[in-house]
Amino acid sequence: MNRRILLVDDTRSIHDDFRKILDPGGRPSSDLATARAALFGEAPAASEARSERRYELTSAFQGQEALERVKEASEQGEPFSVAFVDVRMPPGWDGIQTIEELWKVDPDLHCVICTAYSDYSFDETVAALGHTDKLLILKKPFDSAEIRQIAIAFTAKWDAAFRERGAMSALKLKESEARAYASSLETLNKALATSKASADQMSVMKSDFMLRLTEEVSAHLNAILDRLIEDGRTEGLDEALDRSQRLLETIDKVVDFTHVEAGTLDVHSAPCRLGEVIDDLRATFGYAAAEKGLAFEVHVTESVPPCIQTDAGRLSQILGHIVDNAIRYTEKGGVTLEIATEPADSWDTARLRFDVKDTGRGITKSQVGEVFQPFSTKKEPTLDAGAGLGLTVAKQITRLLGGELDFESYPGEGCTFTLRLQVKRVEEPAV
Numbered sequence: 001m002n003r004r005i006l007l008v009d010d011t012r013s014i015h016d017d018f019r020k021i022l023d024p025g026g027r028p029s030s031d032l033a034t035a036r037a038a039l040f041g042e043a044p045a046a047s048e049a050r051s052e053r054r055y056e057l058t059s060a061f062q063g064q065e066a067l068e069r070v071k072e073a074s075e076q077g078e079p080f081s082v083a084f085v086d087v088r089m090p091p092g093w094d095g096i097q098t099i100e101e102l103w104k105v106d107p108d109l110h111c112v113i114c115t116a117y118s119d120y121s122f123d124e125t126v127a128a129l130g131h132t133d134k135l136l137i138l139k140k141p142f143d144s145a146e147i148r149q150i151a152i153a154f155t156a157k158w159d160a161a162f163r164e165r166g167a168m169s170a171l172k173l174k175e176s177e178a179r180a181y182a183s184s185l186e187t188l189n190k191a192l193a194t195s196k197a198s199a200d201q202m203s204v205m206k207s208d209f210m211l212r213l214t215e216e217v218s219a220h221l222n223a224i225l226d227r228l229i230e231d232g233r234t235e236g237l238d239e240a241l242d243r244s245q246r247l248l249e250t251i252d253k254v255v256d257f258t259h260v261e262a263g264t265l266d267v268h269s270a271p272c273r274l275g276e277v278i279d280d281l282r283a284t285f286g287y288a289a290a291e292k293g294l295a296f297e298v299h300v301t302e303s304v305p306p307c308i309q310t311d312a313g314r315l316s317q318i319l320g321h322i323v324d325n326a327i328r329y330t331e332k333g334g335v336t337l338e339i340a341t342e343p344a345d346s347w348d349t350a351r352l353r354f355d356v357k358d359t360g361r362g363i364t365k366s367q368v369g370e371v372f373q374p375f376s377t378k379k380e381p382t383l384d385a386g387a388g389l390g391l392t393v394a395k396q397i398t399r400l401l402g403g404e405l406d407f408e409s410y411p412g413e414g415c416t417f418t419l420r421l422q423v424k425r426v427e428e429p430a431v
Contacts, residue, residue, distance in 0.1 A: 001159050002081040003055045004073070005151065008066040008098060009086040009114070015059045018084060021144045022055045022151055055151060063093030063101065070105050079106055081158035082151060084138075087115040096120065096128045099135070108161065109134070110154040116140045133157075253389040256317075256397075267400045271426040272312035274304065274339075280316055281337065285323045294327060295334030303341040305350050309424040314397050318405070319354060321390035322417045326358035333359025333414075344422060354419040363409035371407060 007018050058073075058080070060066035066083070073079050083102060087095035099111045113125065115137060120128070122137060129135055136150060259265040278298055289296035319337070326335045336357045344351040363371060372395040398405040403421035 001155060002079070002162070003155055004058070004078065004080045005055050005155075006058050006060060006066060006069060006080045006083040008060045008063065008083060008089070008095075010061050010089040010092075011086075012061070014086065017142070018147070019057055021142075021147050023057060055155075062089055063095075063098030066098055067101050067105065070102050070109065074106050080109055082110045082112065082154045084112045084114055084147075087113060087120060096125065099129060103134075108158065110136075110158055112136045112138050112150055112154070114138050114140060114142070253321075253393060256389075256393045265397065265400065267311040267314050267397070269309055269311050271307060271309055273307055273428075274300075275306060277312055277316050277319070278337075278339070281319055281323060284320065285327060285335075288324075289327050289335060292327065292330070293332070294330055296323075296327070296336075297334065298337045299339070301340040304339050304352065305425045307426050307428050308350065308352075309426045310401065310421070314401060315421070318394045318397050318401075318419060319356070321394040322354075322356045322405075322419070325390055326356055326360065326415070326417070330358045330360035330414075335359075342420070348425050349422055350425050351420065351422045354421070356417045356419075357414065358416075359414045362411040362413055362415050363407070364411050368409075372405075 005022065007015050009015060058069055060069050063085075066085070070080060070083075083099075085095045085098055085102075089095065089098070093101070095113050095115070099113065102109055102111065111134060113135065115125075116139070125135075125137060136154070138146070138150065256265065278300065282296070282298060286296050323335060323337065336355075338355040338357070340353050340355075342351040342353050372391055395405050398419060398421070401421060403419060405417065405419050407415060407417045409415035
């Protein structure tokens with residue numbers, strides 16, 4: 001129970017009087033026992049008297065001093081429950097102004113204004129301080145029993161209000177926690193719904209992909225068998241080999257994508273000659289481009305280092321998927337691979353930029369979000385559509401190498417895929 005009481009009066013003897021009434025001799029007293037003795041003529045029991053805690057009294061002799069005491073108590077987390085305040089305290093604030101200032105710091109403080117009949121009237125006091133259950137007017141001369149009763153009632157009322165505020169705070173906290181929990185459930189439900197929709201969409205896409213893959217494998221195998229059983233087998237051998245190569249490439253993409261999804265696709269960085277990677281690309285895709293009547297050119301700027309540290313096989317795989325995609329969707333013109341450098345982080349590294357430009361159909365706005373998504377290739381009337389995994393695998397391998405892969409496209413004007421990769425410059429590797 002909070003029994004901290006502030007006494008505000010400019011006369012020291014008044015403070016002494018209050019102490020005699022509320023804390024006589026500094027010993028515990030029992031107001032309840034005293035009241036019982038007055039009513040029934042019984043002497044209070046010693047144990048009963050000792051059980052009552054005495055009030056903790058603090059004195060202030062001017063309104064400004066009282067304000068400082070209230071501030072200190074509030075900052076220390078030990079506020080006063082009651083303040084007895086005299087009306088006249090020259091030369092400083094009077095009791096009315098003092099209470100106004102005290103309530104600005106501690107609105108929960110219960111105040112008793114001590115006034116003579118010649119001071120403010122009840123209406124004037126209410127007009128200044130307002131109607132409130134935290135204010136009581138005590139007329140002089142004082143009655144000891146009245147003061148003790150006021151102290152008992154106001155400290156008990158303060159404690160009740162304190163407990164109520166605690167209960168309300170706890171209730172608001174529980175309400176806030178309940179709202180947060182409900183919100184988290186709603187968020188979780190939305191996330192689950194989104195996840196399910198995504199999973200359903202992926203399932204449909206995978207089913208479509210498996211159908212297309214089965215058709216592609218079947219078509220390639222049937223074409224190979226048809227050519228091999230015809231008279232003069234050598235005439236169809238080239239096409240059979242070509243279709244076999246396409247089938248093998250499709251299976252390789254499926255295997256790589258499976259490794260990507262499982263997180264088992266590894267990279268092994270080692271010194272390599274960039275020229276060898278470029279020569280392999282020329283040899284592999286020059287023929288494929290020529291078959292479609294397309295030009296395939298490679299341009300390398302002088303700033304590109306001849307030897308770098310990276311996984312040459314994975315780099316070749318990334319560029320191969322991008323170039324293969326460009327040739328597939330280009331009907332006239334050609335495909336160009338441009339290799340240059342951009343500012344790097346340090347002198348011993350190189351930031352390589354690979355631009356694969358084509359003069360094909362480009363990518364429409366509706367297809368932009370599907371470029372690097374697996375199984376997104378729509379079913380085409382020919383097998384040149386591919387399995388829809390090449391760019392997906394290229395994007396994932398690029399991340400493993402610490403690079404970036406993006407594209408720019410204008411429908412009907414072609415497309416440019418850009419691979420950025422920071423590598424370490426190295427000396428010529430040993431033969």
